[in-house]
Amino acid sequence: MSTLGTPTPLAVVEENIPNERARRRGARTIRIRGSRPGWIVYALLTVVFATGAFPLWWSFVIGSGDASSLRRPFTWIPGGNFWSNAASVVTNPAVNFWPALWNSIYSSFLIAAAVVITSTLAGWAFAKLKFHGGPALLVFVVATMAVPQQLGVVPLYILFAELGWTGQIGAIIIPALTSAFGVFWMTQYLRQAVPDELIEAARVDGASMLRTFWTVGVTAARPAAAMLFLFTFVGAWNNFFWPFIVLDRQNPTLPVALSLLQSNYFVDYSIVLAGVILATIPLLLLFIFAGKQLVSGIMAGAVKG
Amino acid sequence: MTTTASRPETRAQTPEAPRQPRVISFSQRLSKWDLKISPYLYISPFFIMFAIVGLFPIAYTAVISFMDWDLVRNSGTFIGFDQYIWILTQPHFWTALRNTFSIFLLSSIPQLILAIFIAAVLDRNIRAKTFWRMSVLLPFVVAPVAVGLIFTAIFADNFGLVNTWLGNLGLEGIPWHKDPFWSHVAIATMVNYRWTGYNALILLAAMQAVNRDYYEAATVDGAGPVRQFFSITLPSLRPTLIFVIITSTIGGLQIFDEPRVFDQFGRGGAGQQWLTITLYLYDIGWGQWNFGRAAAMAWILFVIILLIGLINLLITRTLVRDEGLRRELTKRQEKELARQAKKGLKEATR
Numbered sequence: 001m002s003t004l005g006t007p008t009p010l011a012v013v014e015e016n017i018p019n020e021r022a023r024r025r026g027a028r029t030i031r032i033r034g035s036r037p038g039w040i041v042y043a044l045l046t047v048v049f050a051t052g053a054f055p056l057w058w059s060f061v062i063g064s065g066d067a068s069s070l071r072r073p074f075t076w077i078p079g080g081n082f083w084s085n086a087a088s089v090v091t092n093p094a095v096n097f098w099p100a101l102w103n104s105i106y107s108s109f110l111i112a113a114a115v116v117i118t119s120t121l122a123g124w125a126f127a128k129l130k131f132h133g134g135p136a137l138l139v140f141v142v143a144t145m146a147v148p149q150q151l152g153v154v155p156l157y158i159l160f161a162e163l164g165w166t167g168q169i170g171a172i173i174i175p176a177l178t179s180a181f182g183v184f185w186m187t188q189y190l191r192q193a194v195p196d197e198l199i200e201a202a203r204v205d206g207a208s209m210l211r212t213f214w215t216v217g218v219t220a221a222r223p224a225a226a227m228l229f230l231f232t233f234v235g236a237w238n239n240f241f242w243p244f245i246v247l248d249r250q251n252p253t254l255p256v257a258l259s260l261l262q263s264n265y266f267v268d269y270s271i272v273l274a275g276v277i278l279a280t281i282p283l284l285l286l287f288i289f290a291g292k293q294l295v296s297g298i299m300a301g302a303v304k305g
Numbered sequence: 306m307t308t309t310a311s312r313p314e315t316r317a318q319t320p321e322a323p324r325q326p327r328v329i330s331f332s333q334r335l336s337k338w339d340l341k342i343s344p345y346l347y348i349s350p351f352f353i354m355f356a357i358v359g360l361f362p363i364a365y366t367a368v369i370s371f372m373d374w375d376l377v378r379n380s381g382t383f384i385g386f387d388q389y390i391w392i393l394t395q396p397h398f399w400t401a402l403r404n405t406f407s408i409f410l411l412s413s414i415p416q417l418i419l420a421i422f423i424a425a426v427l428d429r430n431i432r433a434k435t436f437w438r439m440s441v442l443l444p445f446v447v448a449p450v451a452v453g454l455i456f457t458a459i460f461a462d463n464f465g466l467v468n469t470w471l472g473n474l475g476l477e478g479i480p481w482h483k484d485p486f487w488s489h490v491a492i493a494t495m496v497n498y499r500w501t502g503y504n505a506l507i508l509l510a511a512m513q514a515v516n517r518d519y520y521e522a523a524t525v526d527g528a529g530p531v532r533q534f535f536s537i538t539l540p541s542l543r544p545t546l547i548f549v550i551i552t553s554t555i556g557g558l559q560i561f562d563e564p565r566v567f568d569q570f571g572r573g574g575a576g577q578q579w580l581t582i583t584l585y586l587y588d589i590g591w592g593q594w595n596f597g598r599a600a601a602m603a604w605i606l607f608v609i610i611l612l613i614g615l616i617n618l619l620i621t622r623t624l625v626r627d628e629g630l631r632r633e634l635t636k637r638q639e640k641e642l643a644r645q646a647k648k649g650l651k652e653a654t655r
Binding site for chain 2: 041045049056059073146149150152154155156162177209213234240254259261276283300
């Protein structure tokens with residue numbers, strides 16, 4: 001880079017930056033686009049953020065009103081009925097909110113944990129161990145990522161009906177315990193995160209394969225495993241198609257319960273949207289605490305394609 | 306560990322007994338087996354589960370699709386391609402196919418343009434990067450069903466937010482549910498709401514991987530930000546754009562959650578205005594309880610996805626050929642150079 005060379009027009013551009021921090025940063029790596037953008041960029045980003053947040057806020061406004069609040073003129077200010085609306089969602093016998101919440105929590109947790117374990121194991125083998133048929137199997141796994149879940153639901157339903165598991169949460173956990181994407185993700189990550197020398201060193205020191213996996217592989221896999229856990233958790237929590245098929249009113253997950261909220265002929269949107277907010281709060285909390293990880297997970301996955 | 310403990314022993318023994326190389330200590334043999342079997346042990350949890358809940362159902366769907374499935378006996382009789390023919394002769398199927406493609410196009414094209422735009426804005430050297438990146442991702446954590454319910458209220462024909470605002474402006478409300486096109490717009494909006502930020506972050510990552518020297522050079526050459534965006538950023542995004550297009554195709558053609566909750570009946574509207582392929586599949590399978598037809602429908606959906614995937618692949622290939630053309634040009638130049646060099650040589654030897 002031209003930092004070391006003779007002054008170029010770039011250096012002049014750098015001189016123009018009044019911001020001290022930016023200049024210091026610029027001194028290390030000259031970035032033409034590194035200058036701080038004007039207010040219009042922040043205005044645009046605020047609009048994007050507002051577009052994302054507005055439907056949620058509006059749902060809260062309507063969800064804290066009463067049955068006629070949708071007909072009243074638009075307002076930004078929430079009403080005072082959120083808790084009573086939430087209470088009528090929670091006590092609605094057709095919806096089974098508390099079982100749905102608990103089902104969503106524990107099924108998503110188990111699914112995410114199982115996917116992380118099976119994917120880390122398989123990813124380690126594909127990325128770092130040489131075995132007959134390994135590369136071909138990996139290609140096969142990646143290819144199955146294009147298969148829609150609709151292709152499996154009919155036999156799965158027949159299978160679970162035979163076992164008497166329809167309506168049971170097991171019927172949504174079992175099919176989700178593995179993920180082709182998860183294996184692909186862990187393979188990609190471990191391939192670049194662990195140098196082969198480290199594994200050889202561990203082997204020379206007399207570590208068994210399992211010990212090598214545990215001390216070298218699992219340690220290195222932690223950041224990627226955490227992200228895989230997050231994404232699988234969010235995906236399982238939001239999944240609707242298969243749970244909607246195999247579960248029933250008595251024992252739903254949250255999305256299934258939500259869809260039942262408006263299944264009456266007359267729809268009271270203040271109740272429906274109060275339910276929506278209630279069901280979204282857990283993931284909003286997750287987003288506040290782990291949003292940063294979600295962002296870097298998406299961006300890391302994208303670079304590798 | 307046993308292996309660690311026994312290693313020094315073996316080493317100590319080897320020089321003493323060089324004539325007995327066949328005697329391999331138990332731990333060594335164990336280690337050999339360990340090396341051979343471990344990879345298969347590690348992939349087995351995945352593949353065993355995957356075979357049961359992934360591969361077997363796919364194959365079995367194919368079998369069922371050629372059968373007339375009896376729910377009571379839980380078995381079927383072979384009837385050949387009848388289920389496929391039945392589906393392909395249903396007007397509902399063609400409506401569903403058209404709706405699915407319409408929703409898919411209405412969601413993916415504006416979404417991509419918006420996502421590129423947002424990514425370009427995020428790519429500037431802004432303050433509080435993490436905060437702004439997180440802020441575009443907020444809709445991603447809202448469940449599709451929840452998004453569907455929210456926007457169903459926003460797009461309600463009477464008293465919905467959009468129609469109320471239009472009414473305030475003195476305009477007539479839009480028939481969001483009655484008119485197929487407008488119902489597709491409403492459902493596409495739900496998809497766009499949830500996925501635009503996500504795709505923007507993927508594209509942002511690709512933008513940040515672009516070598517900043519290009520921009521330096523372009524600035525030196527006097528190219529403005531707009532020209533830089535179209536001549537540097539956009540061409541560098543091509544592979545990532547293809548990735549985003551392929552994944553959103555696979556997801557978009559399966560759309561179910563949002564149209565399912567677009568009204569309280571969940572059957573795609575009274576006149577099938579927003580009936581999608583997967584909604585139709587659900588209706589055949591769990592509304593009419595005809596598993597043979599539902600299985601055939603699933604395979605038809607899969608074939609459609611594969612076809613669209615192939616078209617995507619063809620596009621990718623043309624892009625690769627583009628690069629090849631560029632190389633060919635240089636090759637031609639090389640040849641030209643070689644010819645001139647030869648001429649020069651000949652002249653020199655004369």
